[in-house]
Amino acid sequence: MDIFLEAFLNVLSIKNIIAMTLLIPLGMMAGALPGFTATMAVAILVPFTFAMNPIMGLICVSAVYCAAIYGGAFPAILINTPGTPSSIATCFDGYPMTLQGRAQEALFTIAFASLVGGFIGTIGLIAFSLPLAKIALKFGPPEYFWVSIFGLTIIAGLSGDSLLKGIAGGVLGLLISTIGIAPVGGDVRFTFGIASFQGGVELISVLIGFFCIPEVFKMAKDPVGSYLKSTNIGHEGGGYREVIYKGFKNAFTDTINLVRSSIIGLFVGILPGAGGNIANLIAYNETKRASKDPESFGKGNPQGIVATESADKATIMGSFVPLLTLGVPGSPVAAVVYGALMIQGLNPGPELFTKHAEITYTFMMSFFVAMALTVLIGMFAGVLFYQIIMRLPVRVLVPAILLLTIVGSYAVRNNYMDVIFMLASGYLGYVLSNLGFSPGPVVLGLVLGPIAEKGLVQGFLMGNSMFPGTPWLIFFTRPISIVLIVISVISALWPIYAARRRRRAAL
């Protein structure tokens, strides 16, 4: 127990608290700018940490990471654009809340949801790292294939009015994901002779295109006046105390939702290769599925953002489980930290718990403290962000956002092709949204396509060595695969069951 206390005191030293407080606004800004991801924020920070002692360096990493993921929710709620892929589903209910004049309520709701997500994530990281990592290792290529199939079954929950349009969108996303070099086999696909296409389509530039550009077009339709006309305060009276209380109530009325979403986030985060981009979508869908009133989702139900924002915070801690226990960087940010640890002379993996236990536990503890500070600063930052957007006239806001989308999509990979993709998908997104397609399934297909493909091809290769002639058997003979298949089938059939239940209730 001593070690925990020591670690906790380490985090709370004045020096570290000051460092975190200074870095959190920067991380939040990076997260809030579409195109600048948590990975980039951490990658920029890391060289500076070489000059610090390992403990302080790692604490800075956790502060920037938490802050960037938190910041990603601001544009999701206020302008319907996820700042990072971890906040995709936050748009679905966060933005409708803004349109109803409940933006500040939403911003305070995610503050409390994040706090719980961060808390549960940290507990999971500290208490259950080793067993959780062992479970994650049981997932081989066939299991990853089934996980992504399960992921695709939630299309129904994300498709809005028409399931058929949702499936079409999902297929479109899967197809876009095949552009570039095949993840296994190295074949070149759909590059049309353009060298830059070899890198494939970057999720973030498509996200910006699909979510942000149509919104900007809609804003431009009504260029007079300001974008957010009504506010909570004034219209509903009561001032900040009231709004904060509402946010608090939103987060805690359905504790099952909070805990379930955080656990989903934690576990998805632990799986190497899966992260916040998938966790927030799954958590959103499960909340909607469990709700007695699924119709209210997508129309400004605060439980939607409670789910996504608690889940994506828990993925932060989850993504460090494989790195710290096994030395396997399971996410892009963990990979950056892996590099940093190596240069600091710390060997990622089991050694961290024996030789460098103090550093490791301090790092783990620092997540919760960083998250608490982030939430505290995030409340002010959210209000500030909101005030800025509210006050800017649309004729300033539209070009400013457009400029940011271009800079952001270029910055992801320093590749002008991403800007072209962003604009093209923006136009496509605008047309599709007018036709009643929602962007969720497209993005889902894009995220899951490469995981499904890799799992399928690697699984077949494995299968060929185990069952020569009938390689597909491998997908149906492993225990975890079978569990995943059952879950997928239930999930796929759920909409039919739910529709029947509703019909019966209506009778």
Added chain:
Amino acid sequence: MKRFMTGLAIVLLFVAVFGVFGMMAEAAYPERPITYVIAFNPGGESDITARAQQPYLEKVLGTQIIITYKIGGGGAVAWSEVPRMRPDGYTIVGHNIPHIILQPLQRKDTGYKTTDLKTVCWFQATPNILVVPVDSQFKTLEDFVKYAKEHPGQITLGGSGSYSANHLGTVEFNEAAGIETTYIPFTGSGDAVPAFLGGHVTGLMTYTTMVANYREQMRPLAVATEERVSIFPDVPTFKELGYDYVEGAYRGICVSPKTPDEIVNKLADAFKQVNETPEFKEMMEAMGFQMVFYGPEESEKFVEDRVEYYKSILDKLEMK
């Protein structure tokens, strides 16, 4: 007319100013910060190496080194821009063998030819190494080959990517030993580790750096070098055990093909000095990297040899 004269004067002033800057740049390279482009993800071997080199390079060259990333297509996206880059030595790009050789041979529209990349130097190697889990039934390479002969195709070996040193290495080893194993490509050497630790593959054909990281979990059977690697003195080479198989990846930097020789030489010298710094060398070797050095001229020859070598392997395997 007056307006024209003013315009002319401004233009001339610009020309003069930029001309002077241009001459200064030629006079004393490097005059301003150098951008070091990494073609792979942050946290990978190339990134770790560049981050480790950065402070030493800055000291030797007397200017700032800015590390940026241009990721995609297994490095091809970054390398396809090298031929079009300004030949002034202010943008240097990390590149790898066999990637820059195999991609143009295997893909149609890589966007660059191997000879388009002017190699400044190769400064580091990561040899292939065959590993199995510590609790594996295979204690020696002999056990492994014997089992593979009795059970053709049943052993699965994970490695980094398709058409990589790991991939070709597995094929070369199969041929040298007269066995058949199944190679399973992963997206990067680190990506294969969870599958290895989870027992989803029999072993890995990976790089020495991986074994340095996972000493507790990996049992190296043999390393694909001419001589034993200094940090694993107990691990035999394939050659010692009678298999003619040497393979691995090399890392270096390249610049635009028209870059003047003085600049190329100056950069090569700087990287050489960094390599020879004892502190740096020790750090890199502890991480499992092998320190080598090929200067600009040796590099050209080296690449030509490797091109012929890989062509022969690709032909032999009809993978082309």
